[in-house]
Amino acid sequence: MSNENLYNPHISVDCVVFGFDGEKLKVLLIERSINEQNELYNDKKLPGSIILNDEDLDEAASRVLNELTGLNNIYLSQFKSFGSPTRTANPRDVHWLERTTQLKIGRIVTVAYVALIKIDRKIVFDAEDSSANWYDVNEVNTMSLAFDHIQIIEKGLEHIRHQLDVEPHLLFELLPKKFTISQLRILHDVVHQARSDVRNFQKKVAQMPYLVMLDEVEEGVPHRAGRLYKFDKKRT
Amino acid sequence: MSNENLYNPHISVDCVVFGFDGEKLKVLLIERSINEQNELYNDKKLPGSIILNDEDLDEAASRVLNELTGLNNIYLSQFKSFGSPTRTANPRDVHWLERTTQLKIGRIVTVAYVALIKIDRKIVFDAEDSSANWYDVNEVNTMSLAFDHIQIIEKGLEHIRHQLDVEPHLLFELLPKKFTISQLRILHDVVHQARSDVRNFQKKVAQMPYLVMLDEVEEGVPHRAGRLYKFDKKRT
DNA sequence: ACAAAAGTGTTTGGAGTACACCCATGA
DNA sequence: TCATGGGTGTACTCCAAACACTTTTGT
Numbered sequence: 001m002s003n004e005n006l007y008n009p010h011i012s013v014d015c016v017v018f019g020f021d022g023e024k025l026k027v028l029l030i031e032r033s034i035n036e037q038n039e040l041y042n043d044k045k046l047p048g049s050i051i052l053n054d055e056d057l058d059e060a061a062s063r064v065l066n067e068l069t070g071l072n073n074i075y076l077s078q079f080k081s082f083g084s085p086t087r088t089a090n091p092r093d094v095h096w097l098e099r100t101t102q103l104k105i106g107r108i109v110t111v112a113y114v115a116l117i118k119i120d121r122k123i124v125f126d127a128e129d130s131s132a133n134w135y136d137v138n139e140v141n142t143m144s145l146a147f148d149h150i151q152i153i154e155k156g157l158e159h160i161r162h163q164l165d166v167e168p169h170l171l172f173e174l175l176p177k178k179f180t181i182s183q184l185r186i187l188h189d190v191v192h193q194a195r196s197d198v199r200n201f202q203k204k205v206a207q208m209p210y211l212v213m214l215d216e217v218e219e220g221v222p223h224r225a226g227r228l229y230k231f232d233k234k235r236t
Numbered sequence: 237m238s239n240e241n242l243y244n245p246h247i248s249v250d251c252v253v254f255g256f257d258g259e260k261l262k263v264l265l266i267e268r269s270i271n272e273q274n275e276l277y278n279d280k281k282l283p284g285s286i287i288l289n290d291e292d293l294d295e296a297a298s299r300v301l302n303e304l305t306g307l308n309n310i311y312l313s314q315f316k317s318f319g320s321p322t323r324t325a326n327p328r329d330v331h332w333l334e335r336t337t338q339l340k341i342g343r344i345v346t347v348a349y350v351a352l353i354k355i356d357r358k359i360v361f362d363a364e365d366s367s368a369n370w371y372d373v374n375e376v377n378t379m380s381l382a383f384d385h386i387q388i389i390e391k392g393l394e395h396i397r398h399q400l401d402v403e404p405h406l407l408f409e410l411l412p413k414k415f416t417i418s419q420l421r422i423l424h425d426v427v428h429q430a431r432s433d434v435r436n437f438q439k440k441v442a443q444m445p446y447l448v449m450l451d452e453v454e455e456g457v458p459h460r461a462g463r464l465y466k467f468d469k470k471r472t
Numbered sequence: 473a474c475a476a477a478a479g480t481g482t483t484t485g486g487a488g489t490a491c492a493c494c495c496a497t498g499a
Numbered sequence: 500t501c502a503t504g505g506g507t508g509t510a511c512t513c514c515a516a517a518c519a520c521t522t523t524t525g526t
Contacts, residue, residue, distance in 0.1 A: 010246040011319065011345050053343070057319040081317045081347045083247065083293040107289070109247050109345070111317045182477080199480070200516065223476040224523035418505075435507065436489065459503040460496035 007050050009103045012110040013060045014048035014149070015076070016156030019119035019134055020174040022183065025190050026119065026134035027153060030068075032146060034096055041092070045146035046153070047132070048110065050101060061113040068132065069123050075116040075173045079159040080152075083109035087148045096146070110147075114156045114163075116173035164191050169210055172231035180218055180226035181205060210235040243286050245339045248346040249296045250284035250385065251312070252392030255355035255370055256410040258419065261426050262355065262370035263389060266304075268382060270332055277328070281382035282389070283368070284346065286337060297349040304368060305359050311352040311409045315395040316388075319345035323384045332382070346383075350392045350399075352409035400427050405446055408467035416454055416462035417441060446471040 017028035029044040047068050051060040057078065065074050085107055088094055097105045117123075125132035135143070140153055164170050171187055185201045188194075205211055212232050217225035253264035265280040283304050287296040293314065301310050321343055324330055333341045353359075361368035371379070376389055400406050407423055421437045424430075441447055448468050453461035 008246070008343065010244070051319070054321050056321060057317060057345070078316060080314060081293060083287070083347065085290050085292060107244065109293070109347070111319065111345070180478090197516070197518085198478085199518085202479075203481095204515090221477080222525050224478050224525090226478060416505085433489075433491085434505085435491085438506075439508095440488090456498095457504080458498050460498090460505045462505060 003102050006052060007101065007103060008053050009050055009101065009105055010108060011057075012048055012050045012108050013057060013064060013113060014046040014110050014152055015061055015064055015113045015115050016046060016153050016160075017065070017115040017117060018137075018156075018160060018174065019117055020187050020190070021119050021134065023186070023190075025137045027137050027140060027157075028068075028117075028125075028132055029135055029140070029143075029145075030132045032096065034092055036092065043144040043146060044135075044149075046149045050103075050108070057111050061111075061115075065115055068125060069117070070126065071117070071123070075170065076113050077115075077159075077163065078111060078113050080155050081109060081111045082148055082152060083107075084148065090147070093147050110152075112152050112156060114160045116160070116170060118174065118176055120176045161191055168208070169231070169233075169236050172210075175231075178214060178216065178228040178230055180228060182226055184229075239338050242288060243337060243339060244289050245286055245337065245341055246344060247293075248284055248286045248344050249293060249300060249349060250282040250346050250388055251297055251300055251349045251351050252282060252389050252396075253301070253351040253353060254373075254392075254396060254410065255353055256423050256426070257355050257370065259422070259426075261373045263373050263376060263393075264304075264353075264361075264368055265371055265376070265379075265381075266368045268332065270328055272328065279380040279382060280371075280385075282385045286339075286344070293347050297347075297351075301351055304361060305353070306362065307353070307359070311406065312349050313351075313395075313399065314347060314349050316391055317345060317347045318384055318388060319343075320384065326383070329383050346388075348388050348392060350396045352396070352406060354410065354412060356412045397427055404444070405467070405469075405472050408446075411467075414450060414452065414464040414466055416464060418462055420465075 019026045019028065028047065030047055032043050032045050034041040034043075047064050049060060049064050051057065052063075055063070058076065061076050061078070062072070062074075065076065066072055087110075088097075088105065088108055094105055097108075119134065137153070137157055141150060145153075171184065171191070174187060175183060181202060184205065185196060185198070188201070189196055210232050211229055212235075214228045214230055216228045218228060219225065255262045255264065264283065266283055268279050268281050270277040270279075283300050285296060285300050285303075287293065288299075291299070294312065297312050297314070298308070298310075301312065302308055323346075324333075324341065324344055330341055333339075333344075355370065373389070373393055377386060381389075407420065407427070410423060411419060417438060420441065421432060421434070424437070425432055446468050447465055448471075450464045450466055452464045454464060455461065
């Protein structure tokens with residue numbers, strides 16, 4: 001129990017990390033292997049951690065993402081805390097936590113964040129003792145997840161859909177640095193669960209001052225190449 | 237320390253309770269008296285409590301409001317958690333907490349809620365050891381508040397302004413059961429920090445299906461009496 | 473030549489905004 | 500009779516939505 005003065009075992013943060021692969025909205029999950037009665041049990045969990053004793057909540061969430069991806073400056077937004085007394089009801093979860101933290105674990109309230117990252121970056125995932133992968137957001141409800149992470153993802157998805165509606169420039173956190181209007185439109189449609197008209201969409205983005213046209217076109221596509229654009233944060 | 241198995245001293249809930257007096261948006265604060273070196277020190281705090289060990293966060297917030305007002309079925313919405321390690325930096329706050337809870341208090345993360353209540357109800361405030369009063373939301377930044385409650389109120393105000401914009405029917409949580417369009421308009425303007433046109437406002441509310449006209453007019457006003465309306469939740 | 477996506481304008485309906493006068497009531 | 504707010508209609512502007520064809524490029 002040498003971690004006792006370093007960690008606060010009553011509060012954690014969890015991050016629902018979203019990415020876009022060009023077609024679907026994805027969420028980043030960590031593979032978890034549990035040795036249970038000499039049987040390996042595999043499931044998945046959100047990236048997260050209990051907080052350090054001298055750490056603010058936002059700092060803890062940043063630390064989790066930095067330890068996992070090596071990246072800083074990721075868009076992060078706290079959206080909801082989950083504190084049902086039954087969220088640590090599954091002994092499998094408690095045993096796993098006590099093994100990885102070396103702390104006695106009782107009830108934990110978790111503060112949940114959403115993060116948006118560019119899936120194209122060559123990210124080396126450095127997950128605790130296992131690997132991390134992207135999963136289709138529409139598939140997670142069929143998967144086996146730790147704690148109440150299914151509900152957390154569900155609420156995170158609602159939150160980010162709303163947030164991307166209110167602040168459309170956040171869409172660019174999910175796109176590569178250079179992108180075509182088509183990519184932007186497909187992302188927009190995936191997020192809003194809609195199918196938007198190509199011409200009307202062009203008109204709409206034409207009046208976004210922070211969208212700047214480049215003197216380049218995409219390459220390697222089996223059809224007419226689309227013009228590339230970039231996002232200019234200064235004009236937000 | 238007999239509360240040790242009953243309360244969880246690491247997590248609290250705080251409620252930013254809003255009301256509307258017909259003119260201004262108000263927030264409910266509890267008077268706090270602290271005996272400090274034989275001098276009485278007075279300030280104010282949000283209604284709140286550390287959570288019970290077997291209690292969900294939403295339940296804790298409901299309990300706080302019920303204990304304070306005797307009311308149930310109050311609109312309550314979690315909006316943000318505050319967990320800076322320095323929020324319990326003021327010894328005055330820690331001493332006060334330890335005296336009222338009879339528990340050893342270290343760092344506390346608080347989960348903040350907004351509540352909307354009808355200020356006209358004859359409410360008997362049963363605050364811990366003192367009284368509760370309504371204060372103008374524009375005046376709280378000049379007042380002396382416990383912990384980081386000023387920031388919590390500020391964020392709560394932002395949240396509820398946004399929420400009342402997205403879900404305008406929540407405005408009716410703040411009005412008496414029967415109200416005139418004028419009252420609704422003044423509330424709308426206070427919340428949105430705007431001055432709306434009387435005729436355009438009439439047109440807008442005319443297409444709210446959940447607003448139903450009554451066969452009554454207001455009484456006791458020194459001018460033409462306005463027609464009364466009520467809110468029909470079923471048509472939301 | 474063909475397949476596949478890029479790019480481009482016009483019309484229409486609905487929503488929001490601006491604006492001024494008469495009406496009902498209590499004092 | 501006067502002061503106070505209640506209640507009403509029209510014109511204009513702007514944004515969202517519907518809708519089809521030509522262009523470019525790789526295979």
